Amino acid sequence: RPTIDRELLESLPNLKVIANSGVGVDHLDLKMISSFGVKVTNTPQAVADSTADMGMALMLASARRLVEGCQIAISPDTEHFAVDWLGVEVTRATLGIIGMGSIGYKVAQRAKAFEMKILYHNRNRRKMEEEQAVGAHYCEKMDDLLQQSDFVLLVVSLSPETRKLIGKRELGLMKPTATLINISRGAVIDQDALVEALQKKIIRAAALDVTYPEPLPRDHPLLKLNNIIITPHIGTATVQAIRMMAEEAITNMLAVLNGQPIPSEVV
Amino acid sequence: MEDQELPYVLIDCIEGKHGVYKDHLGFLKKRFCLITMKEYLENKEILSKKIRAIYMWYHKPVIDEELLRSLPNLKIVSSSGVGIDHLDLKLLSRFGVKVSNTPFAVSTDTADFGMALMLASARRLVEGYQMAVSPDTEYFPGNWLGVKVSGATLGIVGMGTIGYKVAQRAKAFEMKILYHNRNQRNKEEESAVGAVYCKKIDDLLQQSDFVMLAVNLTPQTHKLIGKRELELMKPTATLVNISRGLVVDQDALMEALQNKVIRAAALDVTYPEPLPRDHPLLKMKNVIITPHIGSATEDTRRIMMQDMAESIEAALAGLPVPNEVVL
Numbered sequence: 001r002p003t004i005d006r007e008l009l010e011s012l013p014n015l016k017v018i019a020n021s022g023v024g025v026d027h028l029d030l031k032m033i034s035s036f037g038v039k040v041t042n043t044p045q046a047v048a049d050s051t052a053d054m055g056m057a058l059m060l061a062s063a064r065r066l067v068e069g070c071q072i073a074i075s076p077d078t079e080h081f082a083v084d085w086l087g088v089e090v091t092r093a094t095l096g097i098i099g100m101g102s103i104g105y106k107v108a109q110r111a112k113a114f115e116m117k118i119l120y121h122n123r124n125r126r127k128m129e130e131e132q133a134v135g136a137h138y139c140e141k142m143d144d145l146l147q148q149s150d151f152v153l154l155v156v157s158l159s160p161e162t163r164k165l166i167g168k169r170e171l172g173l174m175k176p177t178a179t180l181i182n183i184s185r186g187a188v189i190d191q192d193a194l195v196e197a198l199q200k201k202i203i204r205a206a207a208l209d210v211t212y213p214e215p216l217p218r219d220h221p222l223l224k225l226n227n228i229i230i231t232p233h234i235g236t237a238t239v240q241a242i243r244m245m246a247e248e249a250i251t252n253m254l255a256v257l258n259g260q261p262i263p264s265e266v267v
Numbered sequence: 268m269e270d271q272e273l274p275y276v277l278i279d280c281i282e283g284k285h286g287v288y289k290d291h292l293g294f295l296k297k298r299f300c301l302i303t304m305k306e307y308l309e310n311k312e313i314l315s316k317k318i319r320a321i322y323m324w325y326h327k328p329v330i331d332e333e334l335l336r337s338l339p340n341l342k343i344v345s346s347s348g349v350g351i352d353h354l355d356l357k358l359l360s361r362f363g364v365k366v367s368n369t370p371f372a373v374s375t376d377t378a379d380f381g382m383a384l385m386l387a388s389a390r391r392l393v394e395g396y397q398m399a400v401s402p403d404t405e406y407f408p409g410n411w412l413g414v415k416v417s418g419a420t421l422g423i424v425g426m427g428t429i430g431y432k433v434a435q436r437a438k439a440f441e442m443k444i445l446y447h448n449r450n451q452r453n454k455e456e457e458s459a460v461g462a463v464y465c466k467k468i469d470d471l472l473q474q475s476d477f478v479m480l481a482v483n484l485t486p487q488t489h490k491l492i493g494k495r496e497l498e499l500m501k502p503t504a505t506l507v508n509i510s511r512g513l514v515v516d517q518d519a520l521m522e523a524l525q526n527k528v529i530r531a532a533a534l535d536v537t538y539p540e541p542l543p544r545d546h547p548l549l550k551m552k553n554v555i556i557t558p559h560i561g562s563a564t565e566d567t568r569r570i571m572m573q574d575m576a577e578s579i580e581a582a583l584a585g586l587p588v589p590n591e592v593v594l
Contacts, residue, residue, distance in 0.1 A: 049417035053440065057390050060383035064564075069557040070393050074549040078541050081558040082284040083325040089564045091375045113439030114379065215404050223400045231395040232407040238390070240415040 004028060009036045017256040019249040022236060023047045023103075025266050026158040026185060040266045041252035044102055046244035051155075051235040052106035055183045058207035058229060059151050062179050063090045067229050088150070088177065088204070091115050096149030098142065098165070099156030099184065100126055107153060108134040119145045146173040151181060158185035166190065171197040179205045183235050186212030195221045198228060209235050273300040274583050275317040277307060277338070279327035287324050291572045295322070298576055304328050316340055320579040326353050335362045343582035345575040348562060349373050349429075351592055352484040352511060366592040367578035370428060372570040373562035377481075378432030380561045381509045384533035385477050388505050388555050389416045414476070414503065414530070417441055422475030424468065424491070425482030425510065426452060433479060434460040445471045472499040477507060484511035492516065497523040505531045509561050512538030521547050524554060535561050 002008070004018060009032070017039045020028065025042055033040055061067060064087040072078055072085075091114045097104045100122040108118050111134075118136040120126075125138045139145040142165075146152060152174060156162045166180065167190035174180070180203055182189055191212060197203050205227040214233050216222060222230065236245065248264070255262045276299040280286040287295070295301060301322075307314050315337045321330065323346040328334075330344060341364050346354060349370040359366055387393060390413040398404055398411075417440045423430045426448040434444050437460075444462040446452075451464045465471040468491075472478060478500060482488045492506065493516040500506070506529060508515055517538060523529050531553040540559055548554055562568070574590060581588045 049441075050415060053386060053416045054390060056440075057383070057386035057392055060379065061387055061392055064380055064383050064560065066383055066387055066555075066557060067393055067396050069560050070555055073541065073556040073558045076544050078544070078558075080284060081541055084282075084284065084286075084288060085558070085560065086563050086565050086568065087560065089376060089566050090379050110436075110439045113436045215399065215407055218402050218404070229392075229396055230399040231392060232399045232404075232411070234390060234395050234411070234413065237412050238415040239412050240418075242412060 004033065006032060009033065009038065017041060017253055019253040019256075020266075021245045021249050023051075024157060024185060026187075030266065039256050039262065041249070041256070041262060041264050042266050043245045043248035043252075044264055046241055046248045047236045048102045048106050050238050050241040051103045051183055052110060054209055054231075054235040055103070055107045055153055055155065055181060056110050058181050058183070058209060058231070059095075059153065059179065060090055062181065062205050062207040062229050063088050063093075063151070068226070088179075090151075092117070093150040094119065094148055095151045095153060096120070096139070096145040097136070097153050097155060098122075098145065099154065099162075100136070101155065101157070103183070104153075104155040105130070105134070107155065108136050116151075119149060121145045142170070143173055146170055147175070149178060150175065151179050154180070154182045154184045154188050156184050156188060158187055162188050164188070164190045166194075168193040168196070171202055174203050176201060176203065178203050179207065181206070182208045182210055184210060186210045186214065191222065195225075198222075198225050201227075205229075207231075209233055273298065274319050274579075275300045275302055275314065276320045276322050276579060277302050277304070277318045277328065278322045279304050279324065285325060285327055287322070288568065288572070291569065294572065295576060298580060311337065319343075319583055320345065322575060322579065323347060330354070330359070332358060335359070335364065343367060343579055343588065345578045345582075346592075347571050347575060349377075350484065350511060352513075356592070365582050365588055367575070367582070367588055367590045368592055369571040369574045369590060371590075372567055372574050374428040374432055376564050376567045377429045377509055377561040378436060380535060380557075381429070381433045381479055381481065381507060382436050384507050384509065384535060384555060384557070385421075385479065385505065386416055388507065388531050388533040389414050389419075389477070393555050394552060414505075416477075419443070419476040420445065420474055422446070422465070422471040422478045423462070424448075424471065424478065424480050425488075426462070427481065427483070429509070430479075430481035431456070431460070433481060434462050442477075445475060447471045468496070469499055472496055473501070475504060476501065477505050479507045480510045480514050482510050482514060484513055488514050490514070490516045492520070494519040494522070497528055500529050502527060502529065504529050505533065508532070508534045508536055510536060512536045512540065517548070521551075524548075524551055531555075533557075535559055 020042045023044045094117040097120040100120040121142045207229040209231045321344045343365040345367045420443040423446040426446040447468045533555040535557045
């Protein structure tokens with residue numbers, strides 16, 4: 001917000017820049033804005049740590065059934081804690097990162113400390129030093145990553161190429177013990193296919209910080225499943241990240257207005 | 268010549284909420300003749316002399332003086348998990364019975380879970396989930412915030428195997444790591460995780476954004492964190508407990524959370540477990556409680572079982588016992 005449409009742009013003849021708070025710009029009509037000679041900037045640095053942290057939080061919470069556990073711990077019906085109630089391990093499991101940009105790479109750095117085997121799929125391969133620093137193996141074919149991973153983490157930007165990147169076919173390739181985590185955009189996943197995959201236990205579980213739309217309609221089947229965690233798009237919702245985003249946006253704005261090099265222009 | 272009988276090992280029961288896992292039976296039955304408490308009670312005269320070990324799975328069967336007196340050939344109690352605060356070690360020692368636990372098997376999963384709780388609390392994951400699925404939710408508010416983990420200060424109280432594994436994980440989040448321990452670790456261990464020793468726990472409490480308890484429960488650590496310690500913590504700080512409920516003065520914690528003396532708490536352990544259903548901690552928004560699941564993964568439970576079996580076999584063979592708890 002505010003919503004940028006043609007009418008608004010036409011009525012602001014001296015508008016030079018739209019400084020977006022956050023990294024995703026899929027909500028902006030970049031072609032139209034560009035046709036008015038207006039620049040667009042985003043805040044990739046401010047969001048990277050907090051979003052990577054959220055990815056790790058969701059992976060751990062899902063694997064260890066943290067939300068379910070919490071419900072048991074406080075439920076009025078709980079008399080004893082069952083000892084045969086189990087989750088799956090994170091340490092030494094295989095993490096497949098789809099989208100190895102700044103956020104994806106920070107997830108890899110964190111996952112490495114959990115001795116995870118890290119696979120990644122990206123438009124471009126990273127440099128060898130970068131791969132070695134986190135012990136990440138490149139999967140040119142996403143299918144290879146899907147078949148080998150215990151956790152699949154989506155960290156791509158939303159574009160025509162990544163829309164419904166994960167559909168019925170891709171979910172079918174994943175292990176039945178695998179978990180899908182989405183910290184990118186809801187539209188990267190074919191949600192109907194995901195509902196089916198979770199209902200039929202084609203995959204073990206999902207953890208989504210993003211859906212399409214947000215929030216989901218209150219009668220959506222995803223809300224009724226017990227092998228899913230959904231959070232309300234809080235990947236950057238920390239006191240510190242919000243402040244950093246404002247600072248980064250302001251820095252970008254001032255650079256444009258002062259004719260200086262722009263730190264994070266979206267081209 | 269008769270085949271040697273497998274050694275008789277007493278267990279509580281099989282399957283169900285508290286019993287030995289069905290898929291562990293194959294491994295155990297190759298090595299031991301398992302006798303359930305029910306079978307033992309039905310046939311005490313014969314079985315009491317034959318039982319040479321107790322396989323204690325999640326604190327059962329309960330061991331008291333009466334039981335020990337009636338098992339003259341008991342050599343070892345093998346207990347699951349790392350905590351031994353539920354055992355009367357003096358009593359067992361008087362009867363000449365060895366004790367073993369499974370400290371290493373649980374360490375990785377428990378460290379992982381400490382990180383899971385810290386992240387979930389900082390980012391208000393459970394509250395967020397409730398908002399995302401609530402029938403009353405119409406939109407997601409923009410000013411709904413948690414606190415950062417990356418770059419924050421983590422104070423680890425108890426830097427044993429589990430505490431150290433937490434430090435290794437936290438380092439990757441670029442956290443500043445402080446620790447308090449009975450003994451200081453050596454320099455290589457400290458620099459490997461960038462941990463700074465706080466001889467006085469007060470220093471750790473005053474500087475930390477997250478205080479993680481990873482001590483074992485002893486008379487010295489009983490109510491280690493009370494009103495005074497909570498007040499030393501920052502008002503923006505979070506307490507995470509993956510040790511034992513009794514390490515924290517629960518009443519003091521409740522008061523501290525109600526008065527916003529600290530920001531939040533995340534507890535995998537309480538006293539008792541579970542808490543009474545009307546306990547105030549269960550209703551607080553800034554508290555996450557989980558049902559003591561720090562080591563609750565299939566792989567780890569299997570390793571625990573194997574470690575326990577190994578300790579029993581060694582004790583019965585008169586060999587040094589792996590994971591023996593020295594009394």
